[in-house]
Amino acid sequence: MSDQFKKTIVSLLAAKTNLSEDEIDKYIEIPPDPKMGDYAFPCFSLSKMLKKPPAKIASELADLLHPVSPINKIEATGPYLNLFLDKAIFSAVVLKKIVNEGDTYGCDTIGKGKTVVIDYSSPNIAKHLAVHHLRSALIGNALYNIYGNLGYKCIGINHLGDWGTQFGQLIVAYRKWGEKDLEQHTITDLNKLYVTFHREAEKDNHLEDEAREWFKKLEAGDAEAMELWERFKDISLKEFQRIYKMLGIHFDAFVGESFYNTMVEDTVSGIKKKGLACISEQALIVNLEAYNMPPCLLRKKDGTTLYATRDIAAAEYRKSVYDFEKMIYVVGSEQKLHFCQIFKVLELMGYDWASQCVHVDFGLMKFKEGKMSTRKGRVILLEDLLIEAVDRIKRIIEEKNPLLKDKEMVARDVGIGAVIFADLSTKRNKDVIFDWDTVLNFEGETGPYVQYTHARLCSILRKYGKDVTTDIDYPLLNEDDAIHLIKNLWQYPFVVLKAAQFYEPSLVSNYLIDICAGVNKFYNAHRVLSEDEGLTKARILLVDAARQIIKNGLKILGMQAPVEM
Ligand code: ARG
Numbered sequence: 330m331s332d333q334f335k336k337t338i339v340s341l342l343a344a345k346t347n348l349s350e351d352e353i354d355k356y357i358e359i360p361p362d363p364k365m366g367d368y369a370f371p372c373f374s375l376s377k378m379l380k381k382p383p384a385k386i387a388s389e390l391a392d393l394l395h396p397v398s399p400i401n402k403i404e405a406t407g408p409y410l411n412l413f414l415d416k417a418i419f420s421a422v423v424l425k426k427i428v429n430e431g432d433t434y435g436c437d438t439i440g441k442g443k444t445v446v447i448d449y450s451s452p453n454i455a456k457h458l459a460v461h462h463l464r465s466a467l468i469g470n471a472l473y474n475i476y477g478n479l480g481y482k483c484i485g486i487n488h489l490g491d492w493g494t495q496f497g498q499l500i501v502a503y504r505k506w507g508e509k510d511l512e513q514h515t516i517t518d519l520n521k522l523y524v525t526f527h528r529e530a531e532k533d534n535h536l537e538d539e540a541r542e543w544f545k546k547l548e549a550g551d552a553e554a555m556e557l558w559e560r561f562k563d564i565s566l567k568e569f570q571r572i573y574k575m576l577g578i579h580f581d582a583f584v585g586e587s588f589y590n591t592m593v594e595d596t597v598s599g600i601k602k603k604g605l606a607c608i609s610e611q612a613l614i615v616n617l618e619a620y621n622m623p624p625c626l627l628r629k630k631d632g633t634t635l636y637a638t639r640d641i642a643a644a645e646y647r648k649s650v651y652d653f654e655k656m657i658y659v660v661g662s663e664q665k666l667h668f669c670q671i672f673k674v675l676e677l678m679g680y681d682w683a684s685q686c687v688h689v690d691f692g693l694m695k696f697k698e699g700k701m702s703t704r705k706g707r708v709i710l711l712e713d714l715l716i717e718a719v720d721r722i723k724r725i726i727e728e729k730n731p732l733l734k735d736k737e738m739v740a741r742d743v744g745i746g747a748v749i750f751a752d753l754s755t756k757r758n759k760d761v762i763f764d765w766d767t768v769l770n771f772e773g774e775t776g777p778y779v780q781y782t783h784a785r786l787c788s789i790l791r792k793y794g795k796d797v798t799t800d801i802d803y804p805l806l807n808e809d810d811a812i813h814l815i816k817n818l819w820q821y822p823f824v825v826l827k828a829a830q831f832y833e834p835s836l837v838s839n840y841l842i843d844i845c846a847g848v849n850k851f852y853n854a855h856r857v858l859s860e861d862e863g864l865t866k867a868r869i870l871l872v873d874a875a876r877q878i879i880k881n882g883l884k885i886l887g888m889q890a891p892v893e894m
Contacts, residue, residue, distance in 0.1 A: 332823065334819075337397070339353045363813070365406060366411030367816070368411075369409045369412065373408060382408075384405070384408050387406075387410045390403075390410050391404055391405040399418040399419055400412050400413065416812055420806050421803045423815050423874070425799045434821065434877060437478070437822065438479075440480035444482045444652065445483050445484070445656070446484045446486060447484065447486065449468065449470065449473075449486075449487070450487055452489065452569060453489070453490030454489055454491045461691075461693070461694070466578050467576070468757055469485065470485070470576075470577075471834035471837070472829075475834065475837070478885060479826065484651055484653075485581045486580065489565075490585065491558075492585065493586070496561070498523065498543075499522060499557075511560045511564075516564060544633060545633060548633055577889075589642040589646065592646055593634045593642045595642075596642040599645075599678065600627065603678055603679065611630035614627060615670075623670075626638075640667075657832065658689065660690065662690040662692060672686050692758055694763055697763065718744035718768075718769070719744030722740045722744040725777075726894065742888075742889035743776070746883075747768050747769050747776040747777050748776075750779065750886065753835060754839060755835060756833065757834070776888060780890065782845040783880060783891070783892075784892060789872055793869050797869055801863070801866045803867070811851060814847040815871070818844065818875060820840070821878050824836055824837060824840045837886060840882065844878055844882070848871075
């Protein structure tokens with residue numbers, strides 16, 4: 330994917346300088362002030378090579394270069410060579426492309442034939458989906474869409490935390506204190522059993538031994554242990570699926586840690602064979618001192634395996650099955666060390682693909698105290714959060730637009746969308762501060778604002794009532810607001826590309842905020858529907874292109890684009 334306007338400029342410059350096209354491409358900038366051109370070439374880099382001051386180079390280049398369409402002016406300002414485009418030609422190219430490509434505008438083929446594995450959400454069974462599993466789910470889902478948009482085949486994996494000593498604890502707790510028929514249990518009940526276990530274990534330290542015994546039984550495939558564990562897993566998955574469905578989040582595979590049980594032995598012996606493992610305090614470890622990291626634990630002294638062992642086995646398995654180009658783990662920053670360790674072990678095992686594994690980390694989601702109603706005391710249940718978002722939006726719609734059709738559906742799309750956008754508009758390594766008034770504000774930098782702008786543009790188009798045409802008089806779109814908006818619309822595919830490069834969906838959400846601000850500014854300043862037929866046709870085309878970009882962007886973020894609200 331490349332910017333054809335930039336390309337013209339690059340080849341023009343390459344013909345008159347000693348720089349390669351790639352180098353020039355890297356240096357070209359888009360000046361913040363359009364008076365300084367649509368593109369600019371800073372001449373600092375040539376200065377050393379030519380032993381001339383950059384301003385002199387800029388003015389010499391300005392004399393040397395002759396504008397060719399679509400460039401209509403080249404001038405030097407200080408050390409910069411500024412290049413101006415013919416606005417009408419530019420607008421025609423951009424708007425025609427957007428309207429003709431429609432829902433596929435921004436798609437690319439750079440990923441064709443390549444696979445990206447994305448591990449996201451990955452909650453622990455028998456526990457409620459925590460807020461960090463929500464962030465992971467939303468970021469992971471957006472990356473899935475972003476890479477998918479670029480032509481990659483994406484495999485979304487939910488690496489359920491369904492193995493480990495805690496299931497020994499749960500089995501002990503259920504056998505001792507479980508009341509109801511297991512069928513009737515919810516995650517909340519399972520959680521209570523954990524709490525009871527820990528409370529009782531403080532008084533009676535045999536309980537921990539018992540739990541370890543049960544987990545060993547589970548690892549050995551004991552029938553009773555397996556049966557209970559299967560049930561815990563079913564109960565949990567049912568609740569998780571309900572929430573994923575509300576959020577519109579999809580996985581290609583739910584493959585939990587337990588899946589790798591049969592493989593960990595091979596993984597461990599592979600590590601041993603390469604001479605990487607040693608015994609320390611009766612546990613089997615990979616010493617990572619040379620890399621300034623604590624050891625990676627493979628097996629505890631009781632012989633059971635660990636989270637890291639299963640992650641290493643999972644990585645080997647995924648590489649063999651999917652032959653990925655890249656494997657992305659969307660997991661909170663508190664697991665940074667864990668991923669550094671397993672990537673290092675994979676590298677030491679001689680896998681050159683270890684460098685294709687990336688930990689995409691993120692900050693916390695914090696709730697403003699006192700403003701969140703919770704069903705069960707202090708813990709905020711995700712499902713409650715989503716239900717509350719929808720309820721609150723329902724009340725706002727009831728007030729703003731009581732006659733709206735499909736109110737329930739719109740409230741759901743906007744309520745859930747508000748939560749998604751609040752998360753994804755924050756740079757991922759920053760903490761999200763969640764506060765209802767900010768998140769649901771129709772005029773803030775929020776999901777409702779973007780969706781509302783989309784609905785408003787749709788309503789203008791409905792009012793217009795005729796087909797949108799690209800056969801317009803392009804010089805009519807000559808206001809600064811219009812040109813500014815068109816220039817921004819043109820950037821959409823490059824923003825998606827950058828979001829993939831930096832694993833940063835917030836680039837897309839913040840871009841959408843800019844587009845909405847731009848289009849709102851435009852139609853507040855200039856009447857779109859007027860007596861002047863030619864002008865109306867031109868402005869409608871711009872409105873339609875902006876609507877299309879907002880729709881495509883929302884889709885990438887995993888949000889709906891209501892046509893009315
Ligand atoms: N279950 C883990 C947790 O809740 C996250 C798993 C992330 N994925 C992985 N392959 N380690 O913290």
